[in-house]
Amino acid sequence: MRKSHLVITLVILAALLLVPTMLKNYGIYLFSYWLIFVIATMGLNLTVGYAGQKSLGHAAFFGIGAYTVAILMKAGISFWIGLPVAMLGCFAIGLGLGFPALRVQTIYLAFATLGFNTAVWLVMRNEEWLTGGTFGINDIKRPQLFGISLDDSLPYYYFVLAVAIIMGGLLFGLLRSPWGKAFTALRDNPIRAESLGIHIQAYTLLSFAIGAVYAGVAGALFACLVQFIEPAPFAVGSSIMMYLMVVVGGPGYFFGPLLGAAVGVLLPEWLRFAQAWYLFIFGAAVVLLMLRLPDGLLSIPDRIKARRLSREASAARAAAARNLGAQS
Amino acid sequence: MTDFFQLLFSGVATGSIYALAALGFTLLWQASGTINFAQGEFVMLPAFMMLGFAAMGAPLPLAFVLTCFVAVLVLGWAFKRGIVDPLLKFGMMPIVVATIGLAIATRNGVRAGYSAEAHPFNGLFADKLFNIWGVTITLADVGTLVLALGLVLVTQAFLQKTVTGRAMQAVAQNTESATVLGINVPRMVFYTFAINALLACAAALLVTPTYLAKFDMGESLGNKAFFAAIIGGFNNSRGALLGGVIVGVAENLAAAYISPAYKDAVALVLFMLVILFKPQGLLGKKVERKV
DSSP states (O other), rough: OHHHHHHHHHHHHHHHHHHHGGSSSSHHHOOOHHHHHHHHHHHHIIIIIOOOOOOOOHHHHHHHHHHHHHHHHHHHHOOHHHHHHHHHHHHHHHHHHHHHHTTSHHHHHHHHHHHHHHHHHHHHOOOOHHGGGOBBBBOOOOOOOOEEEEEHHHHHHHHHHHHHHHHHHHHHHHHSSSSHHHHHHHHHHHHHHTTTOOOOOHHHHHHHHHHHHHHHHHHHHHHHHHSSSGGGGGGGGHHHHHHHHHOOOOOOOTTTTHHIIIIIIIHHHHHHGGGHHHHHHHHHHHHHHHHHOOOOEEEEEEHHHHHHHHHHHHHHHHHHHHHHOOOE | HHHHHHHHHHHHHHHHHHHHHHHHHHHHHHHOOOOOOTTHHHHHHHHHHHHHHHHOOOOOHHHHHHHHHHIIIIIIIHHIIIIIIGGGGHHHHHHHHHHHHHHHHHHHHHHHOOOOOOBOOOOSSOOOOOEEEEEEEEEHHHHHHHHHHHHHHHHHHHHHSSSHHHHHHHHHHHHHHHHTTTTOOOHHHHHHHHHHHHHHHHHHHHHHHHHOTTTTTTHHHHHHHHHHHHHHHOOOOOHHHHHHHHHHHHHHHHHHHHHHGGGGGGHHHHHHHHHHHHHTTTTOOOOOOOO
């Protein structure tokens, strides 16, 4: 990790710790909401940005996490049992879906996951005995941590922040491990990676299932934040939104989700005046972004650096040519 | 049993509309490697254009012809020049993301700029029922089926029988050899985009009377077109027809005999079965991968 990265991380951390203390309840709620999407898109960034698997079904795992915790808590079981159950459930379902879906790649995978999301959404909407159907599940309690109540928005925000930092740290460690290198190798050239002894299917499955676990954790936190869940936030549209968040932030950049989720969650609040036009502007902006910066917003520094390097190189070449000319 | 035939028939009629959209999908993919996530919106926009022209007093056939012109210009030419051409060199995913963005923008643009309501749309066909051996069939179903099948077959014939169509196929199979043989590749690719726009207009004309013109009408249509295309075989234009009809029929039967609430999951189940057992699709050919 370079020094500049460390400085950026510290600045972001300080901002995340201090800014919400200056906000009103709704602002804190929004920040928690944003961080939850950061956790979810971190997982998607692993699947999409690092391992290169085009998953458009992330909101399904988000929903599975939320519903698992909500249903278990309604049955009187503690959040602290519900959370690991949600994580394990997402991991297992991720493996189960990945097994047939990952036989195919790119766009086929995108549509297989998209279809999976539709199926999960249909179950949430139709199985009233389990999920409450369109009425949803309300009055979800917030958990307690070591006897401290997280009912108020500020303590809950810090709890979400702590989880986000832990999940981010785990992801960072994973990406630096041989596993993480294998994921990127898989994205950049799968056939070459295979010839180097990386078991493609095992690693794609793993990247997919770990991404699903992140969504599950985010879903569990989401259920306790909004305290009322219904099928709508887990529909295909949210999956596509999460995918766009990753792409806008910069797939394969560690801090991409932070920026991407801000564009997807916080920006609509500031652009309230645009109202109905916001999504139009967002869609058009995505098209423009793809045309100008296909690697996302965080690729801007790299681009500037690449441009500077090429300018220096051409200046050096020109100087060398002049020297040669002077000699002869 | 008569119920069954009735469901079967209306399923084939719906499926033939899916086939129209799916055919455009596969043609674009073959000719330029473009996956168009906004395919459903490409059907929604002509529906509103026709409504617009009709509001200006044009009768339906005239409105349709005018819409076709505008669609070829906007959904064909402008889409190709503005979005696909600059992005093609970056591979498949940027185009996918850009067309997702385009879909969101058009859908919400129509909602915010025009209306969020569903608008009624007069069909081509009068309300008339036929009764054949106890099976009731509406004129609209018959007309839709005949027109859609006719269009798919005409497109097929155009691709296989005419010089231009064969040149387009050559471009789809191998761009470089086609260039060497003196085929004007960019023009052929543009023709594909134009045909896609025309097929979308036709689909809009046939589907809107039942779906009603609404900003989000394209969402499920686009998905089903894609599922149909894969089920039939993505690199085969006949596959689109087969896939579309299979999806339409299976949906109708499942809604009646299994559960109407899970109708939308049928296409998914079929799709999963196909990619598990025959990933290249029912009529598709296997593509070897390259390092």
